[in-house]
Structure formats: C-alpha cells, structure tokens
Amino acid sequence: MANCSGCSAPLPTDSITCEYCGSRNDVDLKNIHYYTTHQCESKRTCPRCELPLITIDLKLNGTFLIERCDDCLGLFFDPNELETLLEVTVTNVFTIDKGRLDNTSPLNKNEYSAIYIKCPVCYKIMNRVNFGIKSGVIVDRCKEHGVWLDGGELRNLFEWMKAGGKLLQQEREEQQKKEDQREQDRLKRAAQMQTDAVGVREDVPFTLFGSTLRNSDPDLFEIVQTAIRFFTR
Numbered sequence: 001m002a003n004c005s006g007c008s009a010p011l012p013t014d015s016i017t018c019e020y021c022g023s024r025n026d027v028d029l030k031n032i033h034y035y036t037t038h039q040c041e042s043k044r045t046c047p048r049c050e051l052p053l054i055t056i057d058l059k060l061n062g063t064f065l066i067e068r069c070d071d072c073l074g075l076f077f078d079p080n081e082l083e084t085l086l087e088v089t090v091t092n093v094f095t096i097d098k099g100r101l102d103n104t105s106p107l108n109k110n111e112y113s114a115i116y117i118k119c120p121v122c123y124k125i126m127n128r129v130n131f132g133i134k135s136g137v138i139v140d141r142c143k144e145h146g147v148w149l150d151g152g153e154l155r156n157l158f159e160w161m162k163a164g165g166k167l168l169q170q171e172r173e174e175q176q177k178k179e180d181q182r183e184q185d186r187l188k189r190a191a192q193m194q195t196d197a198v199g200v201r202e203d204v205p206f207t208l209f210g211s212t213l214r215n216s217d218p219d220l221f222e223i224v225q226t227a228i229r230f231f232t233r
C-alpha cells in the first residue's frame, strides 16, 4: 500500500490522487531506483493532456526509454517494453497469492473510466484491453506502437506481479494449451473412428494371385510385388 507523499494518508489502489489532501502522487517509478530525464522532448504528445511527452531513460539493461507526461503522470511504452520492465523489476515470485489477486481493484475504476484515447504515434483510437489475468488494469493499446498506462497503473501492475499474477496467467495459458490439445486429440479420434467405420466393409481379406493381402485397398506397388512373387514362385 502506497502512501501520499503530501500527507502520508494511504493512497487508494485505483487512483494516484490523495483522497485527503488532493495531491497527485508519482507512484509509478518508485520501484525504479535510478532514471534520468532526457533533455530532448519527444515529438509525441500525451493522449490525455496533449502536452509533449518527456523521454525518460530507466537504464535497465542499458538504455531503456519510455515516455511520460509530467502533468497526468501517464506512461507510454513501445511494444513489449512494459512486459520487459515488469519482468526485470519484479523477480523471485514463486507463489500465487490468490487472495491478494482476488482483491485487486475492480476494473475501470480509475479517474478516466472508459474514455477511448488516441495513440501518441499514429493518432488512431487505441484498444482498451485487460492486462493479464486479474490485474484489474485496463491498458490502452495500439497494436503497432505500444501501450499507454495512466498514472498509478504501473504501480498496480507491479503489485499484480508481486502477488503472482503473472504466474497465474502462465498457469492458465498452460491449462488452455492442454485443453486445446485434448480437444484436438478428441477430434482426431472422432475422425479416425469414422474412417474405421467406413473401413470395416472393405477390410475383408483380399486375394490376388493366390496371396491374401492384408490391405483391402492395395496400392500399385503391392499389386506388382504380389504379381512378381506369383510368377517367380
């Protein structure tokens, strides 16, 4: 649970604005020990405030640039950067805390609710997608250019990672894979049974040049071989 930097009151998990003193809290980059702001501003603008986004180097595994709005504290990640940041920042989680995951804030409760916003790169309306399973975070995603997180959402994703949300997601994906495999096997068996059912009628031993063929539907090679055997006897 994070506390307000202004009055120390506990911050609600679904917001970065303190309910007591009203100050806006910068909670997202607290987990990151060191980062620098680049001098050059990016040409991209905040989809909420339309102010220029500031480029930030998180210095993870070398240079790791993301963009941030100084006003609303929203963050823009290029494709896969967010996943990388979560994996690099939250490690050594081996258990799934189901209780904690069940108590993640309900979807859609942040201060912007369900307003669709434009991608800072191509200005197309972004999709709103649930991040992972039970993260309680809906991110705005442009398939081509990346993901927008509103202020506070990154903190929620860190919490989700710590509670084993990623593990739960992997578990579910494994389960899904197994179920898909079972379903495929079932379909294959069903198809096989149909073939077999049709085959019963034809599977009467078949005699050719005095030899009984096991295969009721011999191919040319088999016929020729049987003929050769017959004539060279």
Ligand SMILES: [Zn+2]
Residues within 6 Å of the ligand: 004, 005, 006, 007, 008, 009, 018, 019, 020, 021, 022, 023
């Ligand atoms: Zn406060």
Ligand SMILES: [Zn+2]
Residues within 6 Å of the ligand: 046, 047, 048, 049, 050, 051, 069, 070, 071, 072, 073, 074
């Ligand atoms: Zn903004």
Ligand SMILES: [Zn+2]
Residues within 6 Å of the ligand: 119, 120, 121, 122, 123, 124, 142, 143, 144, 145, 146
């Ligand atoms: Zn885009």
